[in-house]
Amino acid sequence: VLSYTFGTPGEVGTLNYDGEDTRFEYNLCTLNATSLEFSPTGHRMYIGATSGGPGDVVFQWPLTPPESASSSIVNPPEITEMPAIVETPGGGGVPLKSPDCVSMSHNDAATPELVIVDGTNGWIYDTTNGLRQITDEDFFSADVVDFQDQYFVFNRAGTGQFFLSNLNAGSVYTATDIATAEGDPDRLVALISNRRELWLFGAETIEIWYNSGDSDFPFSRYEGGFLERGCAAAFSIAEDDNSIFWLAEDRIFYRADSSTLQRISQHGIEEALRKYKVISDACAFIYTMGGHKFYVCTFPAEDATWVYDITTGLWHERQSRGMGRWRVSVYADAFGKHLVGDFEDGRIGELDLDTYQEYGVTIQGVATGPVAHYDRKRVAHRRFELDVExxxxxxxxxxxxxxxxxxxxxxxxRT
Structure with a gap:
């Protein structure tokens, strides 16, 4: 799926999913179009779809990457994120505490290091020493890790604190390199470095910090860098297009550019989210294909995937055939390919616009148009014409x- 576009001539429309009154809604639910338009002209309706969406083909493991990437941890799958294991190019793996998402970040040392946290333990990988557990006594359990200005930065699980590694040293920590996001006493859910700003996401608030170079602790909070908006799911946070995207505690999706918040979900999607029993497990990633950027957010417990087209500002729901959700769980732009991890069996696939199947299963797209009427009067239809190439x-x-x-x-x- 690349994008879905709804609208009337001269204006941009939006997808209204699962509204309270089905007579006044229209929606597109998965899977197979680069664009879809709805254009009423008088009492006639037109729904058009062009091109095919990406299918999945198996990408074999172990990989034989090009030499320029063979020793780089910048591009997975030197290390591949999978549901409950971290697997290295040499084979084998280390079981992790988390059955769902883990957090990873790398530095730019002479021998790059990749740090992985799972909410309980921390792991570090480099091509010289392989994969090993972080054992420094000043390392704390963490849900999320990121990297900024030569520091690995972590939230301290279950608290409002965050802590740092030593400079460009993912296995070395100092007891005093810890601070608290103290604008509000809520728990620190996640953090992310964006444009050299450190965003600290609490359950109910957000603080924005920067590297002030202070000798006691290098990060300080911006004056006024406090937002009364929280985060409902640590792994719903993703960044691209100079912005941060996430699911907030009020069950609304937001986009933030600097300290400006923009609501990007709409009422139909928010109504669907209202009915979900579990949202804290939401996992998201962003990828670019065919000139579009997509924020993909999956709710594993609810068996649902929602996709926001950042380029057009429109939403669609994405499913794999026979499932409620899209089977893709993680994504990496590596070796010139769009690589994806499969939540069903852990295999690695490749998104390909010229493939019309997901692992051998034909992709099916579903489009639903609005109620047909003429000036709000009922219409008798003598025929239906479908214009296709x-x-x-x-x-x-x-x-x-x-x-x-x-x-x-x-x-x-209704029926």
Whole structure:
């Protein structure tokens, strides 16, 4: 899926998902279009879709990366994030505490180090010493790690504190390199470094810090760097396009550019989120394909995936066939490929716009249009015309037998 666009001529529309009244909603639910437009002209409706969305093909492990990336931890999968294990290029792995997401960050040392935390333990990997546990007595349990100005930065799990590594040394820590986000006594859920600003996400508030160079502790809070907005899921936070995206404690998705917050979800999606029993496990990533940037957020417990097209400002729901969610759980732009981790069996796949299957299962797209009417009057339909591109199918192989199904409702979508 690349993007879905709804609108009337001359204006940008939005996806209204699962509204209270089905007569006044229209939506697109997964999977297979680069753009889809709805354009009512008089009493006629037009729904158009162009191009195909990316499928998944298996990317074999172990990899044989190009020489320029063979010793670099900057590009996974030198280390690959999987549901409950960290696997190295040499084979084998180390079981982690977390059954879901772990947090990783790397430095730019002469021999780069990759630090991994799972909420209980910390691990460090480099190509010289391999993968090993962090054992420094001044290292604390942490949910999230990031890197800024030669420091690895961590939240201290279950507290309002955050702490630092020594300069460019992911295995060495000092007892005094710790501070508290104390503008509000809420728990520090996560943190992220964005444009050399350190964003500290509490359960109910956010503080923005910067490297002041102070000899006692190098980071200080910006004057006025305090936002009364929290974070509902540590791993819903992702950054791109000079902004930060996340799910807040009020079950609304936000985008932040510097200290300016912008609500990016809309009421239909927020109604769906209101009904979720669990949102704290939400995991998100951002990828770019076909000129679009996508913020992808999956709710494992609710079996749902929501995708925000940063380029167009529009949303869609994404599912793998036979599932409620998209089976992709993690993403890496590595070796010139869009690599993804599969939550079903841990395999690594590659997103490909010319593949119309997910691991052999044909991708299916679903589009739902609005109620058809003429000046709010009921309309009798003598015929239905579907305008599609024809004569370009394949005679054999993938994509050789495209199918279209049509369902309609005489009750405004209720039955």
């Amino acid at each position: 024809s004569g370009v199918g394949l005679t054999t192989g993938q994509g050789s037998d495209p199918q279209i199904w049509l369902d309609w409702s005489d009750t405004g979508g």
